[in-house]
Amino acid sequence: MVTALGSLEPSFAASIGSVLNLDTMERLLEDTSVDFLPSLIEVFEAESAQRVENIQKNLADQDYTALSVEAHSLKGTSATFGAEALRALSEKIEKSAKAGDNHTVERLVPEIPDKLDAVLAALHQFSDKLNG
Amino acid sequence: MSDKRAEVLIVEDSASLRKIYTEYLRTEGIQVDVAGNLQEAHERLRERDYPVILLDVKLPDGDGFDLLKELTEQGSNTLVIVMTAHGSIGKAVDAMRLGAYDFLEKPFDSRRLKTTMRSALVQLENQVFRRDGGDAEKPQQFHSFIGGSDPMQEVYGLIKRAAPSKASVFITGESGTGKELCAEALHRQSARSDGPFVAINCAAIPKDLMESEIFGHVKGSFTGATANREGAATLANGGTLFLDEIGEMSFDLQTKMLRFIQTGVVQKVGSNKDEVVDVRFICATNREPLEEVRAGRFREDLYYRLHVIPISMPALRERSDDIMLIANQFLRRFAREEAKQYDGFSPKAEAIFKQYSWPGNVRELQNVVRNIVVLSQGGIIDVKQLPPPLDSFSAQVKESESDKTKTTRRRRVKGNGILAATVADIRPMAEVERLFIENAISLCEGNIPKAAALLELSPSTIYRKKQAWEEA
Numbered sequence: 001m002v003t004a005l006g007s008l009e010p011s012f013a014a015s016i017g018s019v020l021n022l023d024t025m026e027r028l029l030e031d032t033s034v035d036f037l038p039s040l041i042e043v044f045e046a047e048s049a050q051r052v053e054n055i056q057k058n059l060a061d062q063d064y065t066a067l068s069v070e071a072h073s074l075k076g077t078s079a080t081f082g083a084e085a086l087r088a089l090s091e092k093i094e095k096s097a098k099a100g101d102n103h104t105v106e107r108l109v110p111e112i113p114d115k116l117d118a119v120l121a122a123l124h125q126f127s128d129k130l131n132g
Numbered sequence: 133m134s135d136k137r138a139e140v141l142i143v144e145d146s147a148s149l150r151k152i153y154t155e156y157l158r159t160e161g162i163q164v165d166v167a168g169n170l171q172e173a174h175e176r177l178r179e180r181d182y183p184v185i186l187l188d189v190k191l192p193d194g195d196g197f198d199l200l201k202e203l204t205e206q207g208s209n210t211l212v213i214v215m216t217a218h219g220s221i222g223k224a225v226d227a228m229r230l231g232a233y234d235f236l237e238k239p240f241d242s243r244r245l246k247t248t249m250r251s252a253l254v255q256l257e258n259q260v261f262r263r264d265g266g267d268a269e270k271p272q273q274f275h276s277f278i279g280g281s282d283p284m285q286e287v288y289g290l291i292k293r294a295a296p297s298k299a300s301v302f303i304t305g306e307s308g309t310g311k312e313l314c315a316e317a318l319h320r321q322s323a324r325s326d327g328p329f330v331a332i333n334c335a336a337i338p339k340d341l342m343e344s345e346i347f348g349h350v351k352g353s354f355t356g357a358t359a360n361r362e363g364a365a366t367l368a369n370g371g372t373l374f375l376d377e378i379g380e381m382s383f384d385l386q387t388k389m390l391r392f393i394q395t396g397v398v399q400k401v402g403s404n405k406d407e408v409v410d411v412r413f414i415c416a417t418n419r420e421p422l423e424e425v426r427a428g429r430f431r432e433d434l435y436y437r438l439h440v441i442p443i444s445m446p447a448l449r450e451r452s453d454d455i456m457l458i459a460n461q462f463l464r465r466f467a468r469e470e471a472k473q474y475d476g477f478s479p480k481a482e483a484i485f486k487q488y489s490w491p492g493n494v495r496e497l498q499n500v501v502r503n504i505v506v507l508s509q510g511g512i513i514d515v516k517q518l519p520p521p522l523d524s525f526s527a528q529v530k531e532s533e534s535d536k537t538k539t540t541r542r543r544r545v546k547g548n549g550i551l552a553a554t555v556a557d558i559r560p561m562a563e564v565e566r567l568f569i570e571n572a573i574s575l576c577e578g579n580i581p582k583a584a585a586l587l588e589l590s591p592s593t594i595y596r597k598k599q600a601w602e603e604a
Contacts, residue, residue: 028152032156076217
């Protein structure tokens with residue numbers, strides 16, 4: 001599958017690469033297949049939408065324990081796609097929630113949707129390109 | 133296992149990760165069932181058993197460790213592979229101690245998952261034939277070990293429990309206590325016993341050749357590399373790799389070892405081709421590993437990777453009941469080899485054997501018995517046949533024998549110097565405690581874990597106290 005990534009135009013690769021780690025994506029594609037990607041993105045999209053909803057609800061309920069578990073999961077999933085910014089944000093939220101640093105949690109949670117949208121957009125573009 | 137039945141239950145709350153892991157295993161022809169939380173996992177497990185469970189630690193309705201504990205307590209044959217977050221090696225170590233078969237640090241690729249899964253499935257196939265041989269309650273022998281003492285029973289028990297897992301074993305003990313025999317026993321007792329057992333003594337190999345010894349090299353990679361050569365790591369594929377005297381490994385090579393242990397991937401010196409190998413790691417040292425970590429000579433992360441199941445080999449003097457059992461065994465063997473006739477040891481010789489401190493442990497005992505057999509004619513072995521340093525030791529024993537009661541009393545009185553004779557002599561408890569602990573450490577020649585064991589304290593308590601004294 002190395003060829004799949006090799007065929008990307010440099011400018012396109014650079015724009016996707018700013019959101020997703022291309023080495024991680026390449027490994028993921030090698031381990032699965034290009035055909036597998038669209039259905040995986042679909043699952044990830046539904047899952048992360050639910051997770052963001054949960055995190056927002058946890059925040060409203062001030063349930064920081066549940067919030068840290070959700071953030072932990074988001075961290076793990078984003079690491080799998082090499083979505084570094086989203087992973088780092090989730091990690092910060094997880095740690096702050098655990099440490100009871102509610103101010104930081106309140107400040108950071110609203111940043112998730114934009115970061116997530118960027119990841120989803122990059123994934124879709126990437127998949128469309130590869131699946132032609 | 134019937135072909136279409138799922139072999140693996142994946143317990144993971146992320147739907148995308150479930151999908152990815154399922155896909156990884158599907159390409160390997162492995163059938164999978166999934167559960168998104170503990171409740172679903174329990175529902176699945178009520179319906180049937182799974183040979184392997186791939187278990188996430190953090191689940192929305194609780195801790196994956198609880199399920200692991202339940203399975204271990206039930207004596208389940210299911211092999212549990214725990215998935216931990218990146219950088220939480222402490223969790224992984226806990227998982228192994230709770231009975232997990234292996235762990236995977238997230239994120240992991242399909243290669244790592246498949247290697248772990250394959251070795252788990254092989255383990256299961258072999259497991260059926262390898263239940264405990266119904267040993268006597270307290271065996272006097274176990275694999276190559278001789279000894280029925282309590283410390284050895286503990287070692288035998290640990291070997292039996294640790295053998296089926298793939299967890300790394302860290303063997304510590306003085307020279308001559310049988311660390312390599314322990315590693316061999318672990319291998320032979322495991323499902324990998326049909327695979328190779330490859331031992332490398334890190335102290336015996338020049339430092340600049342060690343990397344090639346472990347990882348192999350390709351022709352022309354350095355002067356003298358005239359042909360491709362397999363390293364111990366690939367030779368041990370499917371079996372056990374024993375790294376003796378691991379404390380001698382250079383810091384640089386420790387970094388490469390760590391990568392190997394984390395990924396299961398090796399590269400020969402001079403090659404950039406990855407090779408995936410499946411080995412179980414056993415290592416040993418006669419140093420105190422935590423001291424080495426503290427002194428900066430041993431990588432802490434490598435220590436935690438390897439130090440999953442610690443086995444401490446007792447010194448011979450700590451199992452004096454075994455001394456004559458072993459001595460007689462050696463006597464029979466060497467007498468046969470030298471074609472001589474012996475009628476055992478005289479009571480006086482036995483007394484000396486039992487009281488001598490055996491700093492070289494079983495190896496020293498072996499050498500002493502061989503020396504006696506070679507230099508004497510047979511019959512009963514008496515004090516005058518004992519070689520140095522036992523001959524000079526025998527004189528001391530005789531002296532003290534005559535006033536043994538006096539000595540013990542004197543010692544006790546001396547020890548009682550701690551007990552205040554008058555109110556003015558009463559000293560703070562902390563001071564008394566420090567005196568006792570430091571005295572114990574010095575009697576154990578600086579060996580803190582040993583001192584801790586004798587004081588029935590945990591080594592970390594002593595380290596903490598030592599630190600506090602230094603800071604005070």
